[in-house]
Amino acid sequence: MKAFIVETYKKNGPIRLADRPEPEVGANDVLVRIEAAAVNLIDSKVRDGEFKIFLPYRLPLTLGHDMAGTVVRVGAQVRRFKAGDAVFARPRDHRIGTFAEVIAVDQADVALKPASLTMEEAASIPLVGLTAWQALVEVGRVKPGQKVFIQAGSGGVGTIAIQLAKHLGATVATTTSAANAELVRSLGADVVIDYRSQDFEQVLSDYDLVLNSQDAATLAKSLNVVRPGGQVISLSGPPDLPFAKSLKLNLMLRFVMRMLSRGVLKKAKARGVGYSFLFMQADGAQLGQLAKLIDAGVIRPVVDKVFPFAQTAEALAYVETGRAKGKVVIKVAG
Incomplete structure (x- = not known):
C-alpha cells in the first residue's frame, strides 16, 4: 500500500510517499480502506519528535490520526462491524497511520460514519x-x-x-x-x-x-x-x-x-x-454519540480545504500556518 511516512524525527522534516506492507489484522481489528483522512497539528508534533519521550514510535512511521473509510474485512472477534460498512475513527496511540490507503484499527476505536456526512466531512471529526x-x-x-x-x-x-x-x-x-x-x-x-x-x-x-x-x-x-x-x-x-x-x-x-x-x-x-x-484518547463509543448529534443536526463539520492524497505534505504545511478555518482533509480514495 502507499503511505506517507516519517523516517527520522526532525523539526519541519519531510514526509515521504512510500510503499508499505499492508497491516496485519488481529482478532479485534477492523481493516479499513481509507477514503479520507484529516490533518492535525499533532501530526507535525509527532514528526518533529515532540512526543517521543512518552510516545516512542518505531521509525519509519506512517503519520495520520483520524480517518473515514470502508471496512474491507474484520477479525475473528469482531461482531459490531462487517465488510462494506462506512466507518470513521481516531486510531489509538501507537496504532496511528491514516495517511495511507489501508489501516487496521481496534474495533473499540471505530464507529459507523454519520449517514449525513461525506467521507471527507466524517474524516474531519474524530480527533x-x-x-x-x-x-x-x-x-x-x-x-x-x-x-x-x-x-x-x-x-x-x-x-x-x-x-x-x-x-x-x-x-x-x-x-x-x-x-x-x-x-x-x-x-x-x-x-x-x-x-x-x-x-x-x-x-x-x-x-x-x-x-x-x-x-x-x-x-x-x-x-x-x-x-x-x-x-x-x-x-x-x-x-x-x-x-x-x-x-x-x-x-x-x-x-x-x-x-x-x-x-x-x-x-x-x-x-x-x-x-x-487533556490528552485525548481514542473511543469508538464516544464517536458513536457524536455521530448521533451530527445526524440530528446539532453539530456540523467545518472543512476548510480538501487536498488530494499526493499533496499530503502540502496539506500538513497548510495546517502549520495556523490559518485553517476548521479542518483540513486529504482525499485518499473514492
Missing part, C-alpha cells in the same frame, strides 16, 4: 470531536447555564467545541479574528473576542470553564477569568502528574511532569481554580 467531548462532557461536566470560554473558536477543536457546549446549555465565549467572527457566531458563540484588538482577560470574568489551547501566557491569563471552583482544561500543556500516571510513565518522567505543571498548579490553587491537562 477534534473526541477532544471536545472529553473536555466538556467527561472532564468539564458542563451543565446548562454555565459559562464556557473556548479559545481559538475557528480552529478544528474550537468549531466543534462551541457547538457541543451550546448543546450542553452553556453560554459560550471564544476568541478569533474579525474575519472569522461570523463563522463562530453561526456555530453558536455568544461572546466573540477579536484577539488582535481585544484582551479576553479584560472582557471575561467568573467563567465556569476555560478550554485552553494556546501558549503559557494565555494559560496564565485564563486562570484569571475563571470563578473560584471553576476549572481550566488545557490541550497545549503543561502536562501534569495524572497524565503521566495514565500513560504509566516511569518515576523520572512523572517527576518531570510534576515540575512542568508546578507553576500553573500553584497559581490555580491560589485562585481556587482546578487545572488539568
Whole structure:
C-alpha cells in the first residue's frame, strides 16, 4: 500500500510517499480502506519528535490520526462491524497511520460514519470531536447555564467545541479574528473576542470553564477569568502528574511532569481554580454519540480545504500556518 511516512524525527522534516506492507489484522481489528483522512497539528508534533519521550514510535512511521473509510474485512472477534460498512475513527496511540490507503484499527476505536456526512466531512471529526467531548462532557461536566470560554473558536477543536457546549446549555465565549467572527457566531458563540484588538482577560470574568489551547501566557491569563471552583482544561500543556500516571510513565518522567505543571498548579490553587491537562484518547463509543448529534443536526463539520492524497505534505504545511478555518482533509480514495 502507499503511505506517507516519517523516517527520522526532525523539526519541519519531510514526509515521504512510500510503499508499505499492508497491516496485519488481529482478532479485534477492523481493516479499513481509507477514503479520507484529516490533518492535525499533532501530526507535525509527532514528526518533529515532540512526543517521543512518552510516545516512542518505531521509525519509519506512517503519520495520520483520524480517518473515514470502508471496512474491507474484520477479525475473528469482531461482531459490531462487517465488510462494506462506512466507518470513521481516531486510531489509538501507537496504532496511528491514516495517511495511507489501508489501516487496521481496534474495533473499540471505530464507529459507523454519520449517514449525513461525506467521507471527507466524517474524516474531519474524530480527533477534534473526541477532544471536545472529553473536555466538556467527561472532564468539564458542563451543565446548562454555565459559562464556557473556548479559545481559538475557528480552529478544528474550537468549531466543534462551541457547538457541543451550546448543546450542553452553556453560554459560550471564544476568541478569533474579525474575519472569522461570523463563522463562530453561526456555530453558536455568544461572546466573540477579536484577539488582535481585544484582551479576553479584560472582557471575561467568573467563567465556569476555560478550554485552553494556546501558549503559557494565555494559560496564565485564563486562570484569571475563571470563578473560584471553576476549572481550566488545557490541550497545549503543561502536562501534569495524572497524565503521566495514565500513560504509566516511569518515576523520572512523572517527576518531570510534576515540575512542568508546578507553576500553573500553584497559581490555580491560589485562585481556587482546578487545572488539568487533556490528552485525548481514542473511543469508538464516544464517536458513536457524536455521530448521533451530527445526524440530528446539532453539530456540523467545518472543512476548510480538501487536498488530494499526493499533496499530503502540502496539506500538513497548510495546517502549520495556523490559518485553517476548521479542518483540513486529504482525499485518499473514492
